[in-house]
Amino acid sequence: MAEKRQLTRRGRQRRDKLLAYATTRFAENGYHPTSVSDIVDGVGVGKGVFYWYFDSKDQLLEEILRDALRDLRTTQAAAIADATDPLQRLEAGIRASIRWSAANTDIIRLVNFGWSEESFADVLRRGRDIVVTDTAHLIEQAVDLGQIMEGDPVMMASAIRAVIDQLGQEYALGNGDVDPEMVETAVRMCLRGLRG
Amino acid sequence: MAEKRQLTRRGRQRRDKLLAYATTRFAENGYHPTSVSDIVDGVGVGKGVFYWYFDSKDQLLEEILRDALRDLRTTQAAAIADATDPLQRLEAGIRASIRWSAANTDIIRLVNFGWSEESFADVLRRGRDIVVTDTAHLIEQAVDLGQIMEGDPVMMASAIRAVIDQLGQEYALGNGDVDPEMVETAVRMCLRGLRG
Amino acid sequence: MAEKRQLTRRGRQRRDKLLAYATTRFAENGYHPTSVSDIVDGVGVGKGVFYWYFDSKDQLLEEILRDALRDLRTTQAAAIADATDPLQRLEAGIRASIRWSAANTDIIRLVNFGWSEESFADVLRRGRDIVVTDTAHLIEQAVDLGQIMEGDPVMMASAIRAVIDQLGQEYALGNGDVDPEMVETAVRMCLRGLRG
Amino acid sequence: MAEKRQLTRRGRQRRDKLLAYATTRFAENGYHPTSVSDIVDGVGVGKGVFYWYFDSKDQLLEEILRDALRDLRTTQAAAIADATDPLQRLEAGIRASIRWSAANTDIIRLVNFGWSEESFADVLRRGRDIVVTDTAHLIEQAVDLGQIMEGDPVMMASAIRAVIDQLGQEYALGNGDVDPEMVETAVRMCLRGLRG
DNA sequence: AATGAATGAGACTTCATTCAT
DNA sequence: TATGAATGAAGTCTCATTCAT
Structure with a gap:
C-alpha cells in the first residue's frame, strides 16, 4: 500500500x-x-x-538495500561505458565501485548486517548477484582475450567485490572522499592478481 | 560473575x-x-x-566472537610455524585461514553481524587488529626482502583478509571442506597481486 | 455539529x-x-x-441503531393498524417483525454487538423498550379479554422478540425473503404458548 | 504453546x-x-x-466461549439424565438452561458479542450447533410420540434457545438466582407452543 | 544447581481524529 | 467542500532478565 x-x-x-x-x-x-x-x-x-x-521497519531496510544496490549498479554501468577494452572496463568499474563504497560507508555496514538475517539476505542475494554477474562477464571477456588468467569468473568477481567493500569502507576519509593510495592498492591487488 | x-x-x-x-x-x-x-x-x-x-545474551556473543578470533590466530600461528621465508609463511597463513573460514562459516556470519553494532564491533576491532597486524608484519618482512611491492602493509593485509573471509564463506562445501580450486584462486589473487 | x-x-x-x-x-x-x-x-x-x-465512528453506529429501531417501530405500527382485535394485532406485528428481521440481518447483527458495549446498549435500551412496550400493551389487552393466559406482559413480549430476532436472522433467505414455514413456526411458538 | x-x-x-x-x-x-x-x-x-x-487476547475469548458452551452442555446433560420421557427431558433441559443462563449472564453477553466477529462466530457455531442439536433430538423423539406438533426440530430448538438466553439474561437476579415466575413463563412459552 | 513463572520496559503497529492545502 | 498527510495515544505482544520454589 x-x-x-x-x-x-x-x-x-x-x-x-x-x-x-x-x-x-x-x-x-x-x-x-x-x-x-x-x-x-x-x-x-x-x-x-x-x-x-x-x-514496516523491515520493509524500510529492504528498500534501503535494494535502492543502494541499484544505485551501485547504475554507477558502475556509467563508469565503464566509455572504455571498450574489457580490462580497462574492469579497472574503471573497480575505481567507480571503490568511490561509491567510500561514499556509502553507511550502506556497506547495513549490507553487512543484512547478510546476517535471512529475509534481508534474500534481497541482497538478488541485488549482489547482478553486480557480481556484471563483473564476471567482463572477466570472461578478458579471459577470452587472454588478458587475464583462467579461473572461475564468478569467484574472481566475488573476491574483487570483497576487496572493494572492505577497503572502501575502511579507508573512507569521510564526506565521500577516498585515500587515492588506497584506490591504487585495491586496483593493483585485483588486476595484478588476475593478469596471466 | x-x-x-x-x-x-x-x-x-x-x-x-x-x-x-x-x-x-x-x-x-x-x-x-x-x-x-x-x-x-x-x-x-x-x-x-x-x-x-x-x-547476558550480549556477553555470550562477545565470548563467541572473542573465542573465535583467538582460535583463528592460534590456527594461523601453527600453520606458519614450519616455514621461514616470509612469502611462504604468508601463503601458509592464507591457506590455513581459508580452511578455517570454510570450517567456521557460522562464525564469519556472526562476525559480519558483529560489525553492525558498536558494542560487538569493539570486541572485533581488538581481535581483528591482532590478526591483521600479524599478517601486516609478514608483509613488511617480505617487502624488506623485495619479495613484494611496496605499499601500506595494513591495507594489504586487510584486503587479503577480505578475500579470505568472502571466498571461505561463499565456497565452503559444508562439513568444513573447501573447494581446492577456490583456495588456489584466493592464494593467486592475493600473492600475484602483491608480487613486484 | x-x-x-x-x-x-x-x-x-x-x-x-x-x-x-x-x-x-x-x-x-x-x-x-x-x-x-x-x-x-x-x-x-x-x-x-x-x-x-x-x-465520530461511535456516533455513526449509534445513528444506525437508532434509525433501525425507529424503522422497525414504524413498520410494526403500520402492520397492526388494520386489525382491531388484540390477538390479531399481535400476530400481525409478529409477522411484520419477522419479515423486517429477515430483511435486516445486518442490523440484527449490529444490535447484537451493540448490547456488548454500554454506550451502545444505552441507545438500544431506549429503542427496544419502546418496541417491547408496544407489544406488552397488546398482550395486556389480550389478557384483559381473556384471550391469553396471565403473566408478566413485558416478559412475554421480551420472549417474543427473542424468537423473532433469532429466527428472522437465522432463516433469512437473503435479499430480504423469508422461509414461510419459519414464519408459521414463530407465530405458532409465540401464540399457542400464550393462549390460555 | x-x-x-x-x-x-x-x-x-x-x-x-x-x-x-x-x-x-x-x-x-x-x-x-x-x-x-x-x-x-x-x-x-x-x-x-x-x-x-x-x-493472545483473541485466543482467550475463544477459550472462554468454548469452555462456556461445553459447561452448558454438561449441565444440560446432567439435568435431563433422570427423566426418560422426551417431553419431561425437554422441560428439564429448559429449566437447567435458564438457571445456567441466569448464573452466567456475563457469558451470554460475550456470546452475543462473539456473533459479531467471524473468528469468534466460528467457535460459537460449532458449540451452539451441538447444544441445539441435542435439543432438536429430543424434539424429534417427542414428535414421534405425538407429544408435540410437527415442524422443523432445529428451528424449534433454535427458538427455544433464544427464549432461554433472553429471559435468563434479562431476569437474572444476580448471584445466579432466577425469578421463579420467569422460569415458568419460559417453560410455558416453549412447551405450550410445541404441544399439538 | 535447576526450573520456569513472573516481570515490565519497550518494540512494532494501528487507527480515530485533525487540519493544512 | 474535499483530500489525504499528519498526529500520537493506545493496543498487542516479545523478551532479556530475575527470583521463588
Missing part, C-alpha cells in the same frame, strides 16, 4: 528524509537497537508518519 | 553445548531474532541455566 | 451511502475491526468527508 | 483468575475496549503473565 501511494513533492521529501535518517541511525546504532521511535523522533515527526510512508 | 565461576566437568560441557547451539542459531536466524528461550529450549535446559553460565 | 448540518441533495446521498456501506461492513467484519479508512476507501471518498457528515 | 503448558496448581489458579477477571471485564466493558493491560492490572500481575498463560 504505502509502496504505491502517489506522493506530492513535499511527501517525497519527507519520505527521503526518513529514509536518509534511518540509514544513518541503522548504520551507527545497528538495525535492531534503532527503534521506529528513534527515527521519527530524530526527524521530528509523529510515529504514524513512518507507517504512512513505509509498510 | 559467571565469567570466573569454577565449573565442574559437567558444567563445562553444558556451557559448551549452549555456546555451540547459540552460535548455530545466531548464524542461521540472526542474533536478535534468536531469543534466549530459543537457545535454552533447543539445548533442553531451563532458563536459569543460561544465566548461571553467562551474564 | 454534523448532526444539524443542512445538507444538499448530493450531500444526503453521500451520507446515506456512507451509512449503508458502514452498516454492511460492520455487520460482516465487526464494528471495531472495521476502520474509518475501510469505510471511506470502500465508498471512494476522502477521510474528511466522513467527519463532515458524522461526529 | 501456552495451550499445552503443564501447569502447577498455583499456575492453574492464576490462569483461572485471569480467565474469570477477563470474562467479567469483557462483559462489563466490551471485548475491544478492555485492554490486556486492564486485565493484568486488575489481577495485579505483570503483562507477561498474560502471554505466559494465553497465546
